[in-house]
Amino acid sequence: MQNEPPKPELDEETIAFAQRVFQHARAGQAQELEELLRMGLPPNLRNEKGDSLLMLASYHGHVDAVGVLLAHGADPELANDRGQTPLAGAAFKGDMATVQCLLDSGADANGRSEGGKTPLMIAAMFNRTEIAEALLARGADLQARDAGGLTAEALAGAMGAVDTAEQLARAAPNS
Known part of the structure; x- marks a missing residue:
């Protein structure tokens, strides 16, 4: 049996960058997300809880950020580690504009x-x-x-x- 190569550890700068990216989604900073997505940031990036950028933006009711993420290919059905979808998060929080945006982008009403x-x-x-x-x-x-x-x-x-x-x-x- 061969030993698996050790997983590379992230340096502090990379970890800080990732934290900023997820904070952009939580805070609804659509312009910052747009710039990063244009530079190649994966639209379905997930944090340690499995929350995608779209999940965080949806849950926090940031319809502009939701729209930017969806326009760049974020998956509206990508569930987090608890099986929650962005549409379920928006429904829980009661954000109608976000619910409508997700539905208009093909989110499954029966997910x-x-x-x-x-x-x-x-x-x-x-x-x-x-x-x-x-x-x-x-x-x-x-x-x-x-x-x-x-x-x-x-x-x-x-x-x-x-x-x-x-x-x-x-x-x-x-x-």
Whole structure:
């Protein structure tokens, strides 16, 4: 059995650069990201938690940075280590502009994250009626069930999200 070559260690300057890049995404610094992407920065770069630049920008509600990343080929379905997608992150945070941008760029309204939750389920749980409506308009499956067998409507009810529970009950085909 041969010994594997040691993995190269990153120097402090490289680590500091990577930290700045991820901070640009968290802070929504679209212009800085645009410049780095034009210079060859990989659009699907991920941090130690598996969060892509797009995930960080989406979660923090920076639609301009989201647009720049998507324009440079960032994958809207690239999930982090917890199985969360950028669309699920934006739905959780309640950022409609980011949700719309991701949907317009082909994000899957039925993408599953950890526990089998869809973006609609997450929006429903946190009473995000406008986002739930947008997801339904883009084909979100109202009858989808998470790993525990619960639908978005049931999850909304369990979380006390009355508005989305009622909204989803009205949207159900047999109502």
